[in-house]
Amino acid sequence: MKQYAIITDDNLAKIYKKELSELYPNSFLCVVRAGEKSKSLKTIEKLTSMLSKKNFSKSDTLVAFGGGVIGDITGLLASLYMRGVTFINIPTTLLAMCDASIGGKNGVDTEDGKNILGTIYQPHAVIIQPKYLKSLPLKEIKNGMAEAIKMAIIKDKKMFNFIEQNREKILKKEILTLKKIITRCGEIKSEIVENDEKDTGSRHILNYGHTIGHAIERASNYTIEHGKAVALGIGYENQIALNKKTIQKSEVDRIQKIFNDFALTEKVKKVSMKKLHAGILHDKKRKNDTIHLYLPTSIGSAQAYDISLKDIQTVLV
Ligand code: ADP
Ligand code: ZN
Secondary structure, three states, rough: OOOEEEEEEEEHHHHHHHHHHHHOEEEEEEEOOHHHHHHHHHHHHHHHHHHHOOOOOOOOEEEEEEEEHHHHHHHHHHHHHOOOOOOEEEEOOOOHHHHHOOEEOOOOEOEEEEEEOEOOOOOOOEEOOOOHHHHHHHHHHHHHHHHHHHHHHHHOOHHHHHHHOOOOHHOOOOOHHHHHHHHHHHHHHHHHHHOOOOOOOHHHHHOOOOOHHHHHHHHHHOOOHHHHHHHHHHHHHHHHHOOOOOOHHHHHHHHHHHHHHHHOOOOOOOOOOOHHHHHOOOOOEEEOOOOEEEEEOOOOOOEEEEEHHHHHHOOOO
């Protein structure tokens, strides 16, 4: 009989252990500590020996039950264990439901940075059940909204309007409202990924806000969360867009307001500008003195531009 190994973190295990054992009768739980620190090769090794001890074989299935961290670890483990086993992803954060669980990217961090080691390996299925958001801390809902708003800015003005009009419902975690946003994000992300699975061109549009966002995370030593860093990154990248006159000021102001409404621009610990500038040089998409950046042309659409490091550094003051 097929075995399921459910990879989850300690917070989720506390809440959902019973439900999971009922859902997957022939299963065992592998619990890792919650948090980005678990995204390491050490965790992959520990999980590997847990699987071996249970005689987990090539015909068994891994289940990721958690946020982006769990999805990343499980995806990588699934692609490596016995040269590849089936995995199912059950995202439990808004960020993972809207973004991270789709596209097959996984990874762990090394001393040199985030997601330095990883593969692209597609899950057999992604099972999204918004009911799991009921136990998710509100702060994490706001972080997830940063990615949803990003998708709206680059691809869907209607979703942007919807989010603007439904702020209260979102923050109250109204399931139907969240479901609409998750569904639309899934459609947008799948369409982008299908056209460029290996991330060599058009998929870069998903990186909007992330070039500067990643540099902010790095400069803060990862004390600023991903969602917030992306919102701040979008703020800076929009300044570049304004300087390049790709978008009107009124549109940029609307974007800034929506991030304010979700408390994504609240004061964060000041990051060192020197570190931020250094972080930009680390960008995977840098080519000599330019970076290929997608900038918005209006709410709902974005275009690629080659932006010089100088133009990026000008807004980082
Ligand atoms: P992401 O990378 O998707 O933002 P993480 O995997 O870092 O998310 O998870 C963020 C935090 O939220 C972790 O502490 C995790 O244990 C917790 N968490 C994830 N999903 C839930 C949930 N449905 N209910 C309660 N806590 C959750
Ligand atoms: Zn992101």
